[in-house]
Amino acid sequence: MHKFLAFGDVHADFETLWAALRAASCVDAQYLPTPPVQAGLFQVVIIGDLVHPKNEGEYARLIGLPSFDLHDADHLLLAARNQVAHLERLRAYQAAVPHAVHILLGNHDDAVLYDTYTLGTAGGLVHLEFDPERGGVLLPEHLRGWLAQFPRELRVGGVQFAHVSPLPAHLHYDDLFYGDPSTKRWFQEIPEYVDMAGLEFGVYGHTQMEGGILLDEEHRFAMIDALHAREYLELMLDAGEESAVSAVRAVPF
Template sequence: MIKVIAIGDLHAEFPKLWRALKASYAADEQLMPTRPVREGDYRVILMGDLMHPKTLAEYRKLTGLEDYDPSNSQHLRLAAKAQIRELYRIKRYQEAAPDQVSILMGNHDHAVLTGSYVLGNKYLEHHEFHPEYGGLELPEDLKAWLEGFPHEVNIFGVNFAHVGPVPWLQSYDDMFYNSREPKEWWFTNPDYVTRMGYRFGVYGHTAMKDGILVKDQLALIDALDRDQYLEMLLDEDLLEWRISEVPQPGSLA
């Protein structure tokens, strides 16, 4: 039996990541894997989208700039540097237990890695890793690290993927971005999970404004901004889950 700590889309909420990992005894005070992680009793899965804060308010928090302007190249570079610094911390953690810590390839990670798409919405676009907009290029060693992110992980018949269990939901191309299915498949075609041969699936990508949703054979856990992550106990016959709360700052012993 193993314990799985699955944390939804990060979007640069780095302090919450570490509070969640510490609370689940998956990270120590030095932000390194604990013994249960290193020895394989625990598995840590980050659902991807490590970069790009979701809101302008989160960019202000990240950079410390109350007047953060996504069209200001100096501000973009500050945002990029802040994320790069934290990505190196996550890289160090993951590489200390590479078989027990998995980071899934999210569409935002893929976009930064390839430079193929500028992501965002009508309120906010993410330009900090686009030099053509005044941002910074991601360092080559971080690019090489991102290239190793899997699109899915399977543990005891449970599928973990950023968006969904079928190949076309794991390919971040024009069809992906022009389709409604990446945000709606879990509602319209939840049987994708069992049709692919899995007994359960855990996914991110679709923001859960009311917190983690567990529905039939799947869980949608893009709810770190709602201070939630998922813990599971798994073996060949066992499948138990619980929704855990990220401790507030200063509340960890």
């Protein structure tokens, strides 16, 4: 039996991510992997979007100031530096157990890596801290190389982990992706996509779940962008046949 611990979109809330990893017995007080992770008995999956806080309040918390001004170069520098420090720690954690810590490439990570799109929120917030042409700074080259190695999906037998959905088109963050409203609505409108893809189970992020993890047992998938709600997903897969899901549950922490 193998335990997979899946954690939703981070969006620079690394304190909550580490709290979830500690609650799941995946990291110790020194930010090192625990023995079950080292042994590969626990498999950690982070579903993507490591960077870019979700709102101005989260930016202010990240930089340690009462408010955040995206037009203030000092604020952008603080936001970039603090994210870089946390990314370094997560990189070291994964490097200690690359066989057991899997980080997927989210669309926000992709935007920082390839500088193709400037992303923002419906409220008008624009993520500029890693855009040197608009007041930000470039992500350090070694971290860019690290992000570039992230897979776009993880398959374990018939179980898929991906940032957005089971659709192959949603694995690539291009003009078609950003013009496609189904990236945020597929799980409500066509939940049969998981079955159509021939999957036993799917685990996805990208769309924030206000009430915590959405576990759709009928259609065999979970939407796990719910770190803000302090939940992560636990899956038990049969050791002899890793495609067989024997248990799945949302875990509060």
